[in-house]
Amino acid sequence: MKVIIEKNYEKMSQTAGRMVEEQIRQKPDAILGLATGSTPLGLYKELILKYKNGLDCLNISTFNLDEYVGLAPEHPQSYHYYMRKNLFSHINIRQENIFIPNGIAPDLKKECNNYERAIKNKGGVDLQILGIGRNGHIGFNEPGSEFDSKTRVVNLSKETIKDNSRFFDEKSDVPQKAITMGIGTILQAEKIILMIAGDSKREITKKFLATEPTPEIPATALKKHKHTVVLINKSLL
Ligand code: PGA
Numbered sequence: 001m002k003v004i005i006e007k008n009y010e011k012m013s014q015t016a017g018r019m020v021e022e023q024i025r026q027k028p029d030a031i032l033g034l035a036t037g038s039t040p041l042g043l044y045k046e047l048i049l050k051y052k053n054g055l056d057c058l059n060i061s062t063f064n065l066d067e068y069v070g071l072a073p074e075h076p077q078s079y080h081y082y083m084r085k086n087l088f089s090h091i092n093i094r095q096e097n098i099f100i101p102n103g104i105a106p107d108l109k110k111e112c113n114n115y116e117r118a119i120k121n122k123g124g125v126d127l128q129i130l131g132i133g134r135n136g137h138i139g140f141n142e143p144g145s146e147f148d149s150k151t152r153v154v155n156l157s158k159e160t161i162k163d164n165s166r167f168f169d170e171k172s173d174v175p176q177k178a179i180t181m182g183i184g185t186i187l188q189a190e191k192i193i194l195m196i197a198g199d200s201k202r203e204i205t206k207k208f209l210a211t212e213p214t215p216e217i218p219a220t221a222l223k224k225h226k227h228t229v230v231l232i233n234k235s236l237l
Contacts, residue, residue, distance in 0.1 A: 001228045003209070005237065009197050012231045013042025016129065016193055019229070021050050023127045023191070029059040031119075033128030033186070034087075035139075036064065036079045039195045040129055041086060048090040061097040063119055065130070065139035065186075068175035069103045069153060077167050078103065101151070101179035112151040112179055119185065128189035132196055135159045136204050136217035140180035147213070147221045149182030163200075183221045192228040194219065196236060205236045 006012035020043070023030050034040070051057055064079055073080035080100050088098060099118055105111035119125060130138050135157060141149060142157040156164070156176055165174045186192070196205050204217075213220040222228045 001223050001225065001230060003230045003232060005232050005234050007234055009042055009233055012195060012197060012233055013046050015231055016040075016043040016195055017046030017050060019193060020047060020127060020129070021055055024055060024057065024060060027126060028056065029061070030126045031122050031124065032060060032062045033125040033130075033181075033189055034062050034064050034083065035129045035131050036066070036082045037131045039131035039197050043129065043195070044087040047087065051091040057091040057093045059097075060093060061122055062093065062099065063115075063122075063125060063181070064100040066178050066180040067101040067103040069108065069177035069179060070175050071103050073100075073102070073104075103175075103179060108153050108179065112153065115179070115181075116151045116185060119181075119188075125189035126191065128186055128192045130186070130192060130194045130219075130222075132194060132201060132204060132208065132219045133160060134163060134200055134204055136208060136219045138183065138186060138194070138219050138222070140178040141183050141186075141218045143216050143218060145183055145215055145218050147187070147215060147224070148184040150185050151179065151181050153177055154180055183218055187221060187225050189225075190227065192222060192225055194222055194228060194230045196230065197233045199235075202236050205232060 067079045071078040101115050140154050161174050165171050168174045208219050211217050211220050213223050
């Protein structure tokens with residue numbers, strides 16, 4: 001695991017943007033693993049800029065980490081909606097190359113197994129983007145998640161539900177469950193970029209850096225991965 005301290009959020013987004021660009025230039029049909037939340041917004045802006053400046057995204061495929069159970073793709077708080085709004089509607093990716101778990105699938109278990117299979121059928125993720133939760137989660141792998149876990153339905157922790165409630169009008173509207181790629185699924189990616197930004201992440205950043213791999217802090221699983229780069233906003237240290 002390589003740690004890079006970035007001067008600010010903008011620099012962090014630019015570094016991540018350069019790494020994603022390099023991946024696409026090296027392999028125009030790259031398979032990217034994508035994240036949602038506040039952290040990757042700057043990276044997506046960078047990618048849109050790069051696309052406008054000639055970076056071709058026609059042959060890339062993307063797999064998102066997670067989706068809320070019960071939210072339709074059109075729901076403004078769904079991750080389908082987030083991805084369309086913040087990235088996909090601005091670049092020339094093909095619709096059929098976009099993969100996001102379906103949170104309203106009639107058979108959720110089947111949906112999870114199919115998602116896992118779809119990643120394998122595409123040849124696996126070349127470059128995975130991650131953020132981190134205040135409780136150390138990656139995707140929606142909450143504390144206690146096994147390092148070999150696969151795509152599955154999970155119960156969101158109280159902390160995560162509280163953090164997510166800022167996006168919903170009513171607290172009771174916040175989904176309690178999600179589909180998430182497992183930690184084992186994430187670790188199968190060839191390369192991983194973990195981006196850590198936001199003042200609320202100060203405490204978890206210190207814990208993450210200081211702790212040996214333990215399911216209690218799911219992101220520490222990345223310390224077992226050979227090609228993980230962690231970008232940390234300097235203000236958090
Ligand atoms: P954030 O969320 O980027 O909105 O801080 C990250 C996460 O919870 O994984």
